[in-house]
Amino acid sequence: MVDRPNKPAALATTPGLPPQAQVNITHDNSRVNAVLPSGESIEVLLYGATVTSWKDRAGNERLWLSDAAKLDGSKAVRGGIPLVFPVFGTAPDHAATSKLPQHGFARTSIWEFMGSSTSESTGKSDNSVKLDFGLSQSNLTDESKKLWPHPFSLQYSVTLTPDSLGTGMVITNQGDQPFEAQLLMHTYLRVKDITKVSVTGLEESDYVDKVDAAKTKKQSGTVTISGETDRVYTPAKGPSHPVVVSEGGAATFTVVRDNLDDVVVWNPWIEKAAGMGDFEPKDGYKNMICIEAGAVKGWQKLEAGDAFEGAQVISV
Template sequence: MVDRRNKPMALATTPGLPPQPQVNFSHANSRVTAVLPTGESVVILLYGATVISWKNRFGMEKLWLSDAAKLDGSKAVRGGIPLVFPVFGTAPDHAPTSKLPQHGFARNSRWEFLGKSSSESAGPSDTSVKLDFGLSSNTLEDGVKSQWPYTFSIIYSVTLTPESLSTSIVITNDGAEPIDFQVLMHTYLRVNDISQIQVTGLEDSEYVDKVDAAKTKSQSGAVAITGETDRVYTPAKGPSNAVAVAEEGETIFTVVRDNLKDVVVWNPWTEKAAGMGDFEPKDGFKKMICIEAGSVNGWVSLDPGDAFEGAQTISD
């Protein structure tokens, strides 16, 4: 081969777009998975718009999901982040919601995937993806409509960044009469050892102790879990003050709320876990703690045409 003294220069390549978040459907289009270029991921079931997985870039799961959780739409999911609306627990004395099942219908309804959006700044580490889901009175099953005959629409958004997971909700009253409701993001956080957990950010706050005849008490110091725990806190410092979960003295989660005034702290402990058919393994309570952002101490009243917005951001 003849050696050419003046070889042509290679053509300059046009820089491509930066890596984009990947969003895919699976399980007969019943699940949406988003993966960031940096490796973080989130999985949401269209049934209940329930977040069932949140992993960091190393593939470590941040949420607790029962081994016996039903993921086929046959019942509400045990674990992840089920969405409670329009009633927390049951409210037999509250006429508008008295006919509804425990925790309402949002977690038992099939939501519509409305689309995704992403943002990039200077580098791939700043990439995020936002997934939007919708539910309205028009798409509810007839049985649910008969139990709660109000006209509404909801947009629920799940935003994944390399550092955090955010869930936000916009509830609009599309009808001609006021709507009373409660809303809660029932987040199951994964921990290594519940006996080593302390929750801070709730100091000097009043709470309703549902394990002790719904007595109103005041929190002094950090919260430790030593038995069945079911408390509705109204944090004294307001939603923007972080509620932190520390394990062996190291902060592993922080939860910041926006317009969600209450925080439920829940762990079923031994007997309660044993009595729940979809809670597996039975000692799984040692590996989880629920820190649930919501407005559930009383009722939110929404006038016709008005909208309610609330959100939480969980950082690890």
């Protein structure tokens, strides 16, 4: 056979089709990961549908995950993006959720992976992937069913593009009686030095200061972190106005919300971090800030058959 110097190379992809994201289920069917053709990636743990990793094309991590985070389903994950539903914190005076554990059961339940879709079907850029997850009453443990007897469904979508991560939730009341619920996406963003971080977009906004006896205050300017911080903001300019995290004066993350009126800003600082067994390294508070999009100041009431939808997009 004659060896031709210009023979065609093996085809890497189907002719005429652009490269598509690769989606795999790993770790004994407990995790879903997706990698874009350009190299960005995400990983989602089915326990809690928790996004545990979001990397840029160079492999740099954009989310903070504790070195001691439990990824075996034994407790809620410390870091990434845990999901809070149907109660934020605890609500001893709210009959429907008073007996639930802190932050509810969504972050400690096993979700179903419902499948993936690429840019062709998501309508996003030519380089994106959407992962869909579901949770309903039938997925709950017997204990959670006793504490939350309301038929419901949660549909959670995680969308990765080269320069953004979007997360969206649809809550549906599948029962014949109304229920009230809260929702929060507890996002841990990775930073290099918390003392150089500033947050804009919350100016002139009312907030509840949970470190200072839950007093209601108003933000006068840029938010900076110099001690334990736990604040529930209702941004004055609404969900579509961006909340921007800057470091050393340069914007690193921009968060825009859809139908989620509240933003929690959290950093445990020295003493609180030292007291959490699953927070490692203990000085990890220097490298994270939580900017948490949610609907938590009041309650979302869903009548029979009603649905509530909320979402965020984090851009870099």
